[in-house]
Amino acid sequence: MASLSEQLFRRKPVQEFSAETGADTGQSELKRSIGLFQLATFGIGATIGTGIFFILSEAVPMAGPATIFAFLLAGVVAGLTALCYAELASAVPVSGSSYSYAYASLGEFVAMIVAACLLLEYGVSTAAVAVGWSQYINELLGNLFSFSLPTELAYAPEQGGIINLPAVLLVAMCALLLIRGASESAKVNAVMVMIKLGVLLVFVAIGITGWNSDNLQDFAPYGFSGVTAATGVIFFTFVGLDAVSTAGEEVKNPRRNMPLAIISALLVVTGMYILVAIVGLAAQPWQQFEGQEAGLSQILENITGSTWPGTFIAAGAVISIFSVTLVTLFGQTRILFAMSRDGMIPEFFHKVNKRTMTPVRNTIVVAIVVSILAGVIPIDFLAEMTSIGTLVAFTVVSIAVIILRQTEPDLDRGFTVPFYPVTPILAIAGSLWIIQNLRITTILVFAVWTAIVLIWYFAYGIRHSHLGRHEHVGLDKEDAQS
Numbered sequence: 001m002a003s004l005s006e007q008l009f010r011r012k013p014v015q016e017f018s019a020e021t022g023a024d025t026g027q028s029e030l031k032r033s034i035g036l037f038q039l040a041t042f043g044i045g046a047t048i049g050t051g052i053f054f055i056l057s058e059a060v061p062m063a064g065p066a067t068i069f070a071f072l073l074a075g076v077v078a079g080l081t082a083l084c085y086a087e088l089a090s091a092v093p094v095s096g097s098s099y100s101y102a103y104a105s106l107g108e109f110v111a112m113i114v115a116a117c118l119l120l121e122y123g124v125s126t127a128a129v130a131v132g133w134s135q136y137i138n139e140l141l142g143n144l145f146s147f148s149l150p151t152e153l154a155y156a157p158e159q160g161g162i163i164n165l166p167a168v169l170l171v172a173m174c175a176l177l178l179i180r181g182a183s184e185s186a187k188v189n190a191v192m193v194m195i196k197l198g199v200l201l202v203f204v205a206i207g208i209t210g211w212n213s214d215n216l217q218d219f220a221p222y223g224f225s226g227v228t229a230a231t232g233v234i235f236f237t238f239v240g241l242d243a244v245s246t247a248g249e250e251v252k253n254p255r256r257n258m259p260l261a262i263i264s265a266l267l268v269v270t271g272m273y274i275l276v277a278i279v280g281l282a283a284q285p286w287q288q289f290e291g292q293e294a295g296l297s298q299i300l301e302n303i304t305g306s307t308w309p310g311t312f313i314a315a316g317a318v319i320s321i322f323s324v325t326l327v328t329l330f331g332q333t334r335i336l337f338a339m340s341r342d343g344m345i346p347e348f349f350h351k352v353n354k355r356t357m358t359p360v361r362n363t364i365v366v367a368i369v370v371s372i373l374a375g376v377i378p379i380d381f382l383a384e385m386t387s388i389g390t391l392v393a394f395t396v397v398s399i400a401v402i403i404l405r406q407t408e409p410d411l412d413r414g415f416t417v418p419f420y421p422v423t424p425i426l427a428i429a430g431s432l433w434i435i436q437n438l439r440i441t442t443i444l445v446f447a448v449w450t451a452i453v454l455i456w457y458f459a460y461g462i463r464h465s466h467l468g469r470h471e472h473v474g475l476d477k478e479d480a481q482s
Contacts, residue, residue, distance in 0.1 A: 002468070009107035012342070012467050014092055014408055017104060020341070021094045021249045030095070030249045030337075031357040033183035036257040039244060041193040042186065043265025046243040046327035048196060048320070052276050052296070055132075055237060060289035063230035065281045066220035068274065070230035075270035077430035078238040081394040082266045083417045084401045084424050086259030089245045090414030091404065093254030096338025097245040097331070098393045098400070103342065105400040105407065108465060109457070114396050115339055116453035120446070121242070121389035122332035123366070126171065127373035128386060129324045131156070134166035136317040139297050143311040156376050167374035174326045175367035178333065179353075179360050182250045185326060192323035197268075199316025200276055202309075203296055207276075210283035210303035218286070228437040235387040235434055237273075241266060242393060246331040259415035329370065333362045343466040344457070388438055388446045391431045398427040 002010070021029075034042075060067045088101045096103075099118055103111035138154055141147050148154070155161030177185050220226060244262050248254050276296075284299050292298055296317070297310035337359050340350035353360040401417055401424045417423045435443070462468070 007462055007465075007468060008109035010465075010467055011105065011107050011407075012100075012103045014104050014404075014411060017092055017094050017100065029352055030359075031182060032250055032252050033181075034186045034247055034251045036252075036260055038186040038190050039247060039251055039257055039261035040264040040268075041190040042247060042327050042330075043241055043244040043261055044268050045189045045193045045196070045320075045323035046331070047238055047241065047265065047269045047324075048193075048200070048272055052200065052237075052273060055234060056277070056280060057289050057292045057295050059230040059233050060281070060286050062222065062233065063226040064218060064221040064286040065216045066227050067230050067234075067286075068277050068281065069220075069227050070234050071270075071273045071277050073227070073231045073430075074234045074238060074434075075266075075273065077427065077434065078235070078241060078394070079266055079270065080423055080427035080430060081398055082241045082262050084398045084427055085241055085245055086262045086415045087401055087413060087417045088397060088404070089248065089258035089262060090255045091408075091411050093248040093251070093258055094338065095246060095249045095334040097242050097248075097335060098397045099335055100248075100338055101400045101404075102396050105403040106396065108462075108467065110396065112344065112453060112457040112461060113450060114393055115335065115344065116450045117389040117392040117396075118242075118335045119332070119389075119453070120449060121386055121393060122328050122335065123370055124373065124389070125386040126325055126328040126332065126370045127167070129321055129328065130167035130170045130370070130374040131164055133170050133318065133321040133325065134164050136297070136314045136321065137166045140311065140314040140318055143297075143307050143314060163375040165375070168371045170322065170325055171329065171367050171371045171374055174322070174329045175363050177326060178330055178363050179356060179358055181356050181358055182247070182330070185330065189323045189326055192320055192326075195316060196320030196323065197272070199313060199320065200272055202316075203300065203313055204275055204279050206300055206303065206309055207279040207283045210299070211279070212282060215282050215285050221286075225437075228434070232387050232434050232438045235390060238269070238390065242390065243327050243331040246334040249334075255412065255414035329363075329366065332366050332370070333359055336362055336366065341466070343464040343469070344461040388435060388442055391435050392446075395428050395431040395435075398424040398431070 056067070059070060063070050085098075088098075092101055092104055094100050097118060099111055099115045102114040134149075134154055138148050141149065149166070151160055152162045153165040156164055177188060222229075241262055244265060245258065248258060251257050280296065280299055283303060289295060297313040300309035300313055301307055303309075336345065336349040339345045340347055340362075349359065349362040349365070351359060351361055402421055404411065405420070
């Protein structure tokens, strides 16, 4: 019998991942229907929308106009990590994202810690975005019909409401679309991403007419500490880069398309974030951002003195934030799918519907849990909790690149990290630096959550691990579909 240390650090061979998921044969338990363009819009769709449409009201009060630097810092760290993701996605093109990368490089115990991060990252970020979506729904209803949802149905209990009903309904709609199929979801997402980019460009075009350099004078009212605090809040908006890698088993030609999609999404996202942030901060005193709901809409209304630009932005936000929720919800279901295939959680989450070729039961359970989070928890706490999960996952991915270069030097890699090993080392340092600037409460809650997941691992996962039982699960398993 294997010792405890052997069980904790057993690694799943990359070749076994490939055999189980059909990475080189074009086959998969899930349907391979997503092309490069659709995959890139997955990354853009999951990222743009959170940071721009509503996180400014959280970050700007911390850093003032220097929030621009916070976006830049978050973009640099995310960019370094994105290069690491691109290499791993081309070498291990499977579902599960950084969980699977950790399983292949650092072993089962670390993979479960990463799983804890990802469950927090995706589940909580989906809920956070859904809460932000409800703010724009209220803005839109107010502008079009002079009607707003009652407080009881639009806010979490801590904010004086009973339930955030629009957020719950959004999660339900996304779940129904995902159940229909990955291809259908990817097409709808691509359309929504195009609308989103168009809306943001309109904001820039109108917002720049209200440029007032006086608004940038008190550039960093809280100094560098304010910038680092804002960076921590903003970082969760880059979760979309990880989301691309959760679709590994539903992508055509994954070794080529995965790294290309990740890098393309990063460039578009970072450029748009900084452009919109600069225009918004120059158009409005930074003190006005605090507590401002549907901030981009209000900025345009103040500039033009009319409600129509704000209504336009609010309508675009309602459509485009839908895509963020759709992709992050997708990512959550695929991570659970991969964990279930490895025996870490019950096989229930690995069942694929024969007709839709999607994990229907898995999707329903995830939607219910996320709906509860979105309905009753305020957005500021949700955002920071997501950031720490994202940062820990990014750190492990960067370490995994270094480990796999040593243990699997001959692995087929469609993309390799430039300036190795400097790039992954800087990515690790950047992620750890942002983590140590998060609030201690966030770190403690994260530690408790990770401990809960590890208790689950020692109570269930370590005994049911298919790797430990020498079980091969995947395309050759007759009952994989039901």
